[in-house]
Amino acid sequence: MSAVATAGSGSGTGSGRRKSKLGWNLLGLLVFVTAGFPVYWMLNTAFKPAKDAIDPDPSLLPTGLTLSNFSRALDIADFWGPVGRSLVVSLAVVAIGVVVGMLAALAISRFAFRGRKIVIVGILAVQMVPLVAMIIPVFLLLNDLGQYDRLTGLIITYLTFILPFTVWTLRGFIVNIPKELEEAAMVDGCSRTGAFLRIVFPLLAPGMVATSVYGFIQAWNEYLYALMLLSQKNQTATVWLGNFTTKHGTEYAPMMAGATMMAVPIVVLFLLVQRKMAAGLTAGAVKG
C-alpha cells in the first residue's frame, strides 16, 4: 500500500483518495457490525435483567447491568466440573497432537523417501473422512474396550481429527521456511538435528502456537463425540451448554450467560495469539 502511495502520480489528489477510503471504511464497518452482532447480542442478553430479555420490543442497547443470569446459569447444573474435563481433554489432545504431528510433518516435508506420497495421500484421506460418519464404529469400539465414559477414550478419539490437521498445517509452515537456511547451517557445521533446533524450530514456533491454538479450540468445541462417548455425569462444557436447551425450555438469558462464560476465555485466547499468527514467518530471516 505504501508502494502505491509513493508511486502515485498527480492523478489521485489527497481528498479524492480520502473520499474513496471513506466508502471502503463504511463498508468495513458494515462487515464489523454484521459479523460482531451475534457476539454483541449474546453479551447484551447475558448482562441484562432476565425480564428485559423477554421484552416483545427489545432495546438494542444495554438496559441495565446484572450478574443474576450468571448465578442462575451456575445454579442449573454443575459448571466447573464440565469445564475442568474439557480443559483436561483439550490440553492433552493438543500436547500429544503437536509433538506427534510435528515429527510426522518433518518427515513428509524435509525427507525424500519411498512411500512419502502414499503417506501424504493417507493423511489427506483421513482428514476427509467426516467425523460424524465414524461415530458408530468408534462408539462400539470404545464400548468393547471399556473406554466408554472415560476421558482417555475421548482424548484418543479427538487425536484422529486433530492429528491430520496438525500434520498438514505444520507441513505448510515448514515448507515455507527456505531449505537454504538449514543447508547453510549444515554447511557451517551444524548436524541435521542441530540445524532443525537452531534454525527451523524458532521460525516454526509461531506456526506451532497457531496450530496448537486451533487444535485446542477444535477439541474444546467438539460436541457429538463428547455427547455420545461420555455419560451425563461426565459431560464436557459443550454438552453442558446443550443441557440448557433441553431441560429448561427457553430460559434464554441464563443460557446466554452460560454461553458467554464458555466463549469468552476461548475468544480472548484466540485474540491474544492472533498477532503471532499474523506475523510473517520468515520475514527478515534471510536478511538477518
Next chain:
Amino acid sequence: MSAADTTTPAKVPPPRSAPPPPAPQRPRVKRTSGTAGTPWLLLAPCLLVLLLVMGYPLVRLVTLSFQKFGQSQLWGFQPAESVGFENFTKVLGDGEFWAVVLRTIVFAAGCVIFTMVIGMLIALLLQRVSGWVKTLVNIALVASWGMPVIVATTVFKWLFDADYGILNAVLSKLPGVELIGHNWFASGPQGLAVIMLLVVWGAVPFVVITLSAGLTQVPKELEEAARLDGAGSWGVFRYVTLPVLKPILVMLTTLSVIWDMGVFPQVFVMRNGHPEAEFQILTTYSYDRAFVVNDYGQGSAIALITVLLLLGVVAVYMRQMLKIGEVE
C-alpha cells in the same frame, strides 16, 4: 534486493551442486545412512494413532454396513450376522434417502460458495480500509471464529426466536414487514437457510484470515507492473492475485467441502436433538438410523455412502493438492 530474493526463490534454481571442500564427507555419510529409516521413525507415532483409532473403526464401519446389528447385538445377546448388501439396498431403495442426499448437497454447496465468496470479498476489502477499521473487523472475525459451535448455535437460536428474537423485532420495524411470532423453523428450507447462515458466519473468519495472510504474499511489483500495463482492478485480481492465491484457495475450498458436508451439531442442537424429517441431512440421518432407530448396520451404510460421496467430490481437489506438494 533481499526482499525480491525471498519472493522468487523457486523461479531461479540455485546451481550449487558442489559442496565446500573442508568437511563434506562426514555429514554426507551420516545423512545418507540416516535417511532410510529416519522419516519412518518420525512418522511412526502418528501412523500408529491413526491406524488404531481411525483405521480400525473405518474397517468396522465397512463390516458393520454388511451386518444386521441392532440392540441385541449391541448388548451381546446375539452375534452380528452378515446380511450382504441388504442394508444398502434398503437405504438406496428409500425415497427419503435420496431427498436427504439432495438436501445435503444443496446445503453444503450453498455453505461453501457463500463462505468462499464472502471470505474473498472481505479479505480484499480489508486491504483497502484504514488501519482502525481493519482492527475492528479483525476483532469481530476472530471473536466469531473462536466462538464454540454450540455457543454460536444457541446464540442464533436466540436471535431467530419466534417470540422474543431480536431479528423478528427489528425486521418488523421495517414498513410492511410483520414477522413478530414468525417461526423460522416451521419449514425445512427456511430453517436450513438460517442454519446455513450460522455455518457461513462461523466459517468466513478462517477464510478471511487465511486469505489476508496470502494476500500479503502477492508481490507488489507484479501488481504494479500489471497496473502499468493497463490492467484494471478486476484484471489485477484475475491475472495476478488469483493465481498467487490459488493453492490457498484450493486448500480452503477442500476443507470447506469436508466441513460443510459434515455439519452436524448446528442442525442437531438447533432442532433440540430431534431434527424433523425436513431438516435431516446425511449426517443426522445416519445418526438417527443408528442411535434412535437402533439399526447400526443401516446407519453405517449411510455413513459409508456419505464418505464415498465426499471422496468423489474432493478427489479432484486432492489431485491438485498433491501437485502443489510435488512442486515444493
